[in-house]
Structure formats: structure tokens, C-alpha cells
Amino acid sequence: MAEFDLIEHIRARTRHARGDVLLGIGDDAALLQPAPGMQLVACTDTLNVGVHFPEHTAPAALGWKALAVNLSDLAAMGAEPAWALLALSLPAPDTAFVAELAAGFAQLAARHEVALIGGDTTRGPLSLTVTALGQIPPGAALLRSGARVGDAVLVTGTLGDAAAGLALAQGKLSGVVAADEAFLRRRLDQPEPRVAAGLALRGLATACIDISDGLLADLGHVCTASGVGAEIELGALPLSAALSATMTRAQAQALALSGGDEYELCFCVAPAQVEAALARVQAAGCMARVIGRIVATSGVRVIDAQQGRGFEPTRRGYEHFA
Amino acid sequence: MAEFDLIEHIRARTRHARGDVLLGIGDDAALLQPAPGMQLVACTDTLNVGVHFPEHTAPAALGWKALAVNLSDLAAMGAEPAWALLALSLPAPDTAFVAELAAGFAQLAARHEVALIGGDTTRGPLSLTVTALGQIPPGAALLRSGARVGDAVLVTGTLGDAAAGLALAQGKLSGVVAADEAFLRRRLDQPEPRVAAGLALRGLATACIDISDGLLADLGHVCTASGVGAEIELGALPLSAALSATMTRAQAQALALSGGDEYELCFCVAPAQVEAALARVQAAGCMARVIGRIVATSGVRVIDAQQGRGFEPTRRGYEHFA
Numbered sequence: 094m095a096e097f098d099l100i101e102h103i104r105a106r107t108r109h110a111r112g113d114v115l116l117g118i119g120d121d122a123a124l125l126q127p128a129p130g131m132q133l134v135a136c137t138d139t140l141n142v143g144v145h146f147p148e149h150t151a152p153a154a155l156g157w158k159a160l161a162v163n164l165s166d167l168a169a170m171g172a173e174p175a176w177a178l179l180a181l182s183l184p185a186p187d188t189a190f191v192a193e194l195a196a197g198f199a200q201l202a203a204r205h206e207v208a209l210i211g212g213d214t215t216r217g218p219l220s221l222t223v224t225a226l227g228q229i230p231p232g233a234a235l236l237r238s239g240a241r242v243g244d245a246v247l248v249t250g251t252l253g254d255a256a257a258g259l260a261l262a263q264g265k266l267s268g269v270v271a272a273d274e275a276f277l278r279r280r281l282d283q284p285e286p287r288v289a290a291g292l293a294l295r296g297l298a299t300a301c302i303d304i305s306d307g308l309l310a311d312l313g314h315v316c317t318a319s320g321v322g323a324e325i326e327l328g329a330l331p332l333s334a335a336l337s338a339t340m341t342r343a344q345a346q347a348l349a350l351s352g353g354d355e356y357e358l359c360f361c362v363a364p365a366q367v368e369a370a371l372a373r374v375q376a377a378g379c380m381a382r383v384i385g386r387i388v389a390t391s392g393v394r395v396i397d398a399q400q401g402r403g404f405e406p407t408r409r410g411y412e413h414f415a
Numbered sequence: 416m417a418e419f420d421l422i423e424h425i426r427a428r429t430r431h432a433r434g435d436v437l438l439g440i441g442d443d444a445a446l447l448q449p450a451p452g453m454q455l456v457a458c459t460d461t462l463n464v465g466v467h468f469p470e471h472t473a474p475a476a477l478g479w480k481a482l483a484v485n486l487s488d489l490a491a492m493g494a495e496p497a498w499a500l501l502a503l504s505l506p507a508p509d510t511a512f513v514a515e516l517a518a519g520f521a522q523l524a525a526r527h528e529v530a531l532i533g534g535d536t537t538r539g540p541l542s543l544t545v546t547a548l549g550q551i552p553p554g555a556a557l558l559r560s561g562a563r564v565g566d567a568v569l570v571t572g573t574l575g576d577a578a579a580g581l582a583l584a585q586g587k588l589s590g591v592v593a594a595d596e597a598f599l600r601r602r603l604d605q606p607e608p609r610v611a612a613g614l615a616l617r618g619l620a621t622a623c624i625d626i627s628d629g630l631l632a633d634l635g636h637v638c639t640a641s642g643v644g645a646e647i648e649l650g651a652l653p654l655s656a657a658l659s660a661t662m663t664r665a666q667a668q669a670l671a672l673s674g675g676d677e678y679e680l681c682f683c684v685a686p687a688q689v690e691a692a693l694a695r696v697q698a699a700g701c702m703a704r705v706i707g708r709i710v711a712t713s714g715v716r717v718i719d720a721q722q723g724r725g726f727e728p729t730r731r732g733y734e735h736f737a
Contacts, residue, residue, distance in 0.1 A: 115454065116558065119640070121491035121625060122458035122549075124556050127449045132437065135532060136444035137500040137546055141539035169443035178459040180502075180544040210457060217463035217542060222502040222535070224459055224546040227444075234446050236438065303443060318441070 099191050099214045103179070106195035107202060107209040113175065114208045123210035125176060131228040134172035138162045142219040147262060152190045153197030154282035155221060160201050161284045162305065163225035165356040168291035169303040171235040172227035176210045177202065182217035205288055235294060235301035235360070240319035244299055244361035244387040247370065249287050249379050251333040252308060253345050254280035256352025266339065273335035284356035289377035291358060297370050298362055304355040309406060312359055313393050325385035327397045327404050350395065350406045361387055421513050421536045425501070428517035429524060429531040435497065436530050445532035447498060453550040456494035460484045464541040469584060474512045475519030476604035477543060482523050483606045484627065485547035487678040490613035491625040493557040494549035498532045499524065504539035527610055557616060557623035557682070562641035566621055566683040568707040571609050571696060573655040574630060575667050576602035578674025588661065595657035606678035611699035613680060619692050620684055626677040631728060634681050635715050647707040649719045649726050672717065672728045683709055
């Protein structure tokens with residue numbers, strides 16, 4: 094009865110009481126009571142071994158990250174997360190592995206009051222697919238399509254850290270101070286979805302996206318959806334102290350432009366709203382910074398103001414199957 | 416840009432207009448308008464290559480089945496399906512494969528007015544995870560936990576066909592008439608989720624489950640959740656003409672008892688409601704049949720009335736990791 098045993102391990106470790114969960118794990122489907130008048134926000138994202146994470150990643154980090162990447166999508170919509178489902182494929186019924194994975198998932202879920210309401214446990218190469226469901230008042234959702242010429246472009250947090258964390262995990266970066274290494278690897282393994290910042294940007298941001306494929310690629314999606322272009326100021330990219338201490342400024346900027354797996358928010362606001370947006374995001378517990386502006390000419394360009402010229406990045410983002 | 420190309424293939428082939436989809440594929444998450452006063456029903460199920468289907472299964476069948484197994488879970492709750500998300504892992508960006516898969520998915524989705532509202536396309540061993548969302552009025556959901564001693568146990572359709580279809584696909588069964596083979600393989604590859612039957616059973620069935628692990632295993636889940644037991648009458652198991660023509664009666668009954676992947680509904684009704692349930696399910700376009708009764712003694716027993724004794728099945732159901 095190993096399958097039911099695994100599900101029980103997951104259920105026991107992810108109990109989170111929400112009054113709107115009428116029936117959680119254990120029947121053919123879950124039964125939920127949406128809040129009256131609210132709209133539903135839904136997304137799903139997969140993490141596959143060897144593609145999204147190396148084979149010996151700590152199971153707690155996997156559980157955390159599989160939920161985090163989905164909560165990040167809800168955050169980019171300005172939605173309040175509520176419920177999640179986890180489809181887990183495992184090569185063998187390793188209960189210790191599943192218990193740790195569930196604990197990592199539960200740690201992040203509890204922080205955002207998300208209830209795990211269902212899932213599936215099957216045999217197969219290690220893979221996690223989470224579906225996250227959130228709620229939002231009508232008209233409040235932050236879309237990719239609302240950016241207007243003249244808007245400021247901002248990002249939360251710092252950029253390039255997760256890419257450096259990956260380089261460390263792959264042994265491509267060495268001689269890094271232990272505390273910096275720990276910071277950068279945590280940024281890769283345990284990203285903090287910017288849920289509070291997304292909520293704070295309701296009614297302010299004209300467009301929003303989370304940075305999963307890299308800043309240039311994701312801002313490019315916003316520009317395409319909005320029918321505009323953008324200019325990014327190279328010197329304005331927010332770099333963490335750990336990243337700056339670990340490599341040259343040019344290397345750090347390159348990672349900040351194209352590194353994936355960041356899960357920071359990139360958003361646009363009208364110029365008159367920049368101060369309000371900065372204050373609200375800060376009140377929500379994270380930093381934001383203006384990094385550029387929306388322009389009429391399509392495409393995303395990087396400007397190096399110090400050199401007084403454009404800058405051509407060598408890599409524009411992460412692309413599956415590329 | 417192969418990933419976006421694949422998503423576009425899927426989107427183009429699965430367009431289904433629903434007024435309650437405010438934002439479908441293309442942003443960080445989908446935006447939905449739940450019907451006022453309704454409860455939400457959610458489930459997720461994965462199909463992995465080499466585990467749930469052999470490597471060279473037709474992609475259209477995969478797309479159909481990945482949705483079908485989830486709609487079957489909604490059907491078992493008595494829910495009306497509304498929306499679905501598809502997380503697809505592929506070893507390589509094969510656009511023809513994806514187009515066929517999306518077409519198979521769309522064929523079933525259109526039949527049940529389900530909109531594909533989001534998903535993820537990633538690199539990895541072939542795997543499909545669908546999350547299905549449906550709606551139901553408060554108090555109407557069919558649970559596993561409501562069976563009472565004295566209730567009749569019924570099933571929709573016929574049993575054992577998908578197991579025979581699998582035996583055919585694996586070359587373990589031969590000499591079968593072409594029309595019977597086609598029927599049995601279609602029962603495996605393109606199961607019809609009993610959505611209309613589930614809707615028809617609202618207010619009538621005391622408990623309901625879909626048969627994915629096999630009748631004995633799934634009825635066992637109902638008994639455990641309800642704190643009861645069940646007796647099944649061997650001679651009452653509904654067998655298709657194709658199955659009966661293909662093997663001995665004893666072989667067919669063995670498949671009907673323990674064959675997985677059936678996606679018929681097994682449900683319980685009070686004795687006074689049996690006629691009404693049979694009529695309503697028939698009006699919903701499928702057959703149902705009484706196969707046994709709920710008893711106080713825990714466990715599921717099979718009775719061979721012709722032989723006047725109990726019957727011990729050799730295999731009780733499908734278990735991952737067993």
C-alpha cells in the first residue's frame with residue numbers, strides 16, 4: 094500500500110486549516126468554497142529532474158520551489174494564493190524523501206496560508222507539477238498587456254542571484270565566501286515568491302510579470318503583450334552584495350539581464366505613481382527599483398549610460414528546447 | 416522560440432469560448448469568474464510514459480485520456496466540469512506530436528464544454544499532468560464517505576474492457592475479432608468520463624467513486640471512507656459483448672473485478688432509490704446495474720451465487736510502487 098502511505102505522509106505534513114476547504118485530500122476531488130464576488134486565478138508549473146534541478150537537490154528545496162514558482166505566478170497577477178495541488182512522480186516509494194519534500198512544501202505553504210487540497214503520486218522520473226489557485230477582486234488583476242509608453246519599469250529585489258547560485262551548484266563558480274555562497278544558493282533553491290508585493294501593486298502597476306526566463310525575455314513578453322518596447326539602464330540593475338562580491342560588475346550585470354529562475358516581479362507604473370509604488374512594495378517587505386522605461390519602439394534595449402551607448406547582451410534568456 | 420511555438424499550437428487547437436474565462440493561456444495565470452454561489456471542485460492526475468501508457472501510444476489518445484481521467488474524477492463528485500490546465504513534458508519539441516495531442520484533448524474538452532485555460536510545456540520524459548476544475552451547488556457533491564448499510568452498489572457501463580484493451584496492446588491477447596479489438600482498445604485509449612451520469616446522481620447517490628484502480632480497490636475506498644463493507648455478486652458484473660466474446664466468463668469476471676483504467680462510476684443508493692437511479696443514469700446516456708450491497712462487516716467480498724459460496728479474486732487492483 095505504498096502509494097497511500099506516501100499520500101498520507103504528504104497529507105500529515107501539509108495540513109493547513111482553511112475554512113474554505115470543505116473537502117481536502119482523500120476523495121476523487123477537493124471541494125472548495127470561493128469567496129463571494131471574487132475571481133479565480135489559476136496556474137501550473139512543472140519541475141523535472143535534470144532540467145529544472147540537478148539530480149541530488151535536497152527534497153525540502155524541491156517541495157518549496159515547486160510551490161514557489163507557482164505562487165510567483167499568482168503574485169505577478171496580484172492574486173492572493175489560497176489552494177494548491179501537487180502531482181508528484183517518483184522513481185521509487187522513498188518515504189523519507191517524500192516526507193522531506195512535503196515539509197519543504199508545507200513550510201512555504203504555511204507562510205502564505207495555502208492549503209494543499211489534492212494531488213497525484215505516480216511512478217516515473219522525479220517530477221513535480223503544482224497547480225496553484227488564488228483569488229482576486231474583479232478588475233484588480235495585473236496583466237502583461239497594460240504597459241503604456243512613458244511608464245517606468247521596475248523590479249523587486251535583486252537580479253542575477255539565482256543564476257549565480259546555479260553556477261555554484263554546477264561547480265562553475267568557486268572561491269566564493271561561504272556566507273555569499275549560502276545566500277546565492279538559497280536564492281536558487283528557496284526563492285521567495287513576491288506575493289505581498291503583488292498585492293501591494295493592485296491598482297498601481299499597469300503591467301506585471303515574474304522573472305522566470307530572465308529579465309530581458311520576460312520584459313519582452315510584457316512589451317509584446319502591450320504593443321510597446323522598453324529601455325533598460327544597465328547601471329540601474331539591482332545587484333545583491335553577495336553577487337557583487339563574487340564576480341565582476343560586468344559579469345553580474347550579464348546574469349541580472351538574462352538569468353532565469355529569479356522569481357522577482359518586473360512591473361510598470363505611470364511616472365506619477367513611481368513613488369507610491371516604491372513605498373507600497375517596501376511596506377510589503379521587499380525593495381523595488383526603477384530600471385528603465387517603456388518606449389514606443391518594439392523590443393527591449395539595454396542602455397549603458399556610463400559608456401553613453403547601447404549594450405548588446407550575449408544571451409537573452411532561458412528557452413526550453415533551444 | 417520552440418516553447419512558445421508549442422504553446423501556440425496547443426492554444427490554437429483548444430480554443431473553446433466560455434464566458435467565464437476572463438483571461439486564458441498567455442499571461443502568468445488564468446483569470447476565471449466562478450458562478451455565484453457555486454462550490455469549486457478540483458483534481459489533478461498524471462500520465463507517465465512507460466507507466467500509464469506504452470511509448471508509442473497515439474498522441475491524440477494521450478491528449479484525450481489525460482483530460483478524461485480528470486473529468487472522471489469530477490464526474491465521481493457529481494460536478495460540472497469547466498476549466499482545465501495541462502502541464503506537458505516532452506523529450507523534444509515535436510510540433511506534429513503536440514498538434515495531435517492537443518487535438519485529442521480538444522475533442523473531449525469540446526464535448527464537455529471545458530476550456531483549456533493554462534499550462535506549462537517543459538523538456539523531460541513524456542508526461543501529461545492535467546488539473547481539472549468544476550463547479551457544484553453547495554451540498555450536492557457525491558462523496559466516498561456516505562454509503563450506509565443496506566444501500567445497493569451499482570456501476571455504470573461495463574467492466575473489464577480497458578484491462579482487455581491493455582492485454583491486446585501488450586500482445587497478451589490474440590485471435591480477437593477486429594471489431595471487438597477496436598472496441599476494447601478504444602475503451603482503454605479513449606475512456607468516456609461519466610460526467611452526465613455523475614450529474615444525474617446528485618441527490619440520489621449516497622457515495623460515488625470512479626473506477627481507476629479496479630472495482631474491488633475503489634469500492635474498498637468507499638467502504639473505508641464510509642466505515643462499512645460490501646458484497647459483490649459475481650454474476651451481476653456487467654460485461655460487454657466484446658469482452659464476453661474474447662475470453663472465458665471466469666477470465667472476464669476477473670478483469671471486471673480488478674482491472675484498472677475503467678473510468679466507470681461505482682456508486683451506492685438507498686434501496687428505495689434504485690429504480691430512480693437506474694432511470695436517471697439511462698436518461699443521461701449510459702447504463703447502470705446493481706452489482707451488490709453495502710453490509711456492516713468491513714472489506715469487500717465477492718459472492719458466487721451460482722456456486723453458492725464466496726469467491727477469492729487473485730488480484731485486487733492496481734497499486735503504484737507495488
